[in-house]
Amino acid sequence: MTDRARVEAAVADALPDGVRHAEVDDEDAATAVAKARDLSLADQRFDPDVIDATVRRAVAAWAEAVDGDDAAFAAVARPDLLGELLHPPGNGRSLRLVVRAPEVLETTLLDVDSEAVPPTATVHMRLRGVRYVEDRDTLDLVAGSRDRASRFDGTWTLALDGPDDAPWRVAAVADDQAAAPSRAAGS
8 A cells, every 4th residue: 555545544444523632542552653543543643654654754855845846745744843944053045055865764652642733653764865064155064974975863853733735844943963873885
């Protein structure tokens, strides 16, 4: 089943209007994945595969936005987040984080909050791709490598507040580089 078909089926099986996710949440799940699976019995949008598909789509849209086409990212994320992903703190907007050909190696569902309005899912990602920071004014390389792929991590919080074709939207982002230094390709 394709990601698109999976999302369409999940949206068709969403909770009826007026029913809160917290009302159907068992709260006894031992892990975030178990909680998501339990919730997916009442609303398939919580299926871990649907959440994973959202992450893959958002990572691809992030890479596309690096080169200026923000439309795909805007469809799957809150508008203010692109600036956080593309411009690291410090030196205003002259520094730019560039990602090329990012591949999602693994996702780990860390938390599902059915009490939040809208409900949220927090996902840790392990990625591989070319990742570097450059000064856009001078094109000087500030960090990373333009030529070598590395592994890097991130944690994104998704909110269940999007349209039918993208019900989960990226609501918050965190770069986990301090916790997990990148490794050269092949390591």
